[in-house]
Amino acid sequence: MNEDKYVLGLETSCDETAASVVKNGTEIISNVVASQIESHKRFGGVVPEIASRHHVEQITIVIEEALQQANLAPSELSAVAVTEGPGLVGALLVGVNAAKAFAFAHSLPLVGVHHIAGHIYANRLEQEMEFPLLALVISGGHTELIVMKEHGDFTVIGETRDDAAGEAYDKVARTLNLPYPGGPHIDRLAHESTTAVDFPRVWLEEGSYDFSFSGLKSSVLNYMHNMKQRGETPVPQAVAAGFQNSVVEVVTEKTLRAAREFGVKQVIAAGGVAANKGLRKSLTEVFEKEGLPFYIPPLPLCTDNAAMIAAAGTVMYEKGLTGNMAMNGHPGMPLSSWI
Amino acid sequence: MILGIDTSNSPLSVALVNNNTVLIEETHNLKINHSLTAMPAVEEIMKKAKVVPGDLTRIVAAEGPGSYTGVRIGLTIAKTLAWSLKIPLVTVSSLKVLTANALGFNGLICPVMDARRGTVFTALYDGDTLEVVVPDQHSDFKNFLEQVRTYERPVLFTGIDLEIHRPLIEEMLGGMARFASMQNRLPRASNLIALAADEQEQDVHHAVPEYRRITEAEANLVKTDTGTSR
């Protein structure tokens, strides 16, 4: 008989200090996130050094809470999983060193998880994965299309050539004088609007699954600038709607094309921008029409969390992919397969 | 069984002390990423000393100032070990750890860590008692040395970055200045553990580094708020 596996996950790659216990890679037992958004707001974005300082202040508190809520002693855990990269180096180091110390104190196996693999495996906490699958990871740091033929097999078929989608959202939000983080505000304004400014769609070369958002961002900035020069006042709702329409159309269309070309059985979305209502709606409608199962995890599992790290870490642990005390944080870690 | 960890600057030092006896100490100044080497060093000395995590009764860590990342790595490891093993955590100033190399000096001890652009992390301690004379701080070194001069007492300087600042020190203090010999410029975790005997236990969750310096982003914010930027 297989024994239940409880894995503690830690995530500190950006501005959330998070710890979680996941059972058998599929069931959340506890999921604690200490968000730093409030401290970074006054700077209009994440300040890496401040993020790292907050992680040190929070790390043992969130681990304790995760274990308490799970009502588990460290000895009942099977492994400790931690985000090894990519991310802010100083921030990653706090999680990695805490994970190493915890694993050492309790003689537990240590697993280093790729942040994007984590985002993808967040879906496994909702329903089992079916292969081949297509994952759209879209967040402040990433915009990627990944095909998986089986567990731990990742082929990146498309990625952003410049800004991540979330980055473009934040920059456009700033020009509209919206508070940080700007994504949700643009999404809200776009929904309030009945008109939309026409901004270009950036498709890149025929057949490419890559993305580019910096051109779109520049068009928005130019539009704002030209309006100002002419003494006109831009309508923020129409600008937000125009920008969002362009992002949503390109992302939806490329995801659909990829799903068809690779003949996948399941399409999943993950990452903070996947929580965007406009994108969610468009993807849901398109895949319903296509007759393909499409899933987006609920908001707390879309944004950075440690349950997703524990979920991915469980599969890695089962495959024997454990690390040692020399594990380091890797800010530019590539997504490589586990098989 | 006490474990001491200092990674607050480029040197790394870890030690095990039991019943007031140093069992093992490893110190190096190889400027290797502490994230790569700190836990392996802890693992290694414990293995050599045949000590298991459950044998530890107390963790002592250098709290800063120093390299932000370095201080964080040491303190994160120390906090997590102390919390995981449910044992006390004690932290000691990283500058004070350096002064312990010169304990007994008849005068003042000035530990120095370079912080670039003519600034240092520094302090003044009494050579006999290691009591604080001027507290740990981030300062323009020239201004600080002017303050040091007013004490009109011999001052012993220590720290691995000493050579960078030696000409300035000699210029400012002349014969009042003494320099620690090279083997007495490194932080040693056994000293750290000895000094911790006089310090209070920390609330593990709330133990934070003593950076002694706000972040650049915060400094810029203060500048804009008070309008001193132009």
Ligand SMILES: [Zn+2]
């Ligand atoms: Zn993320």
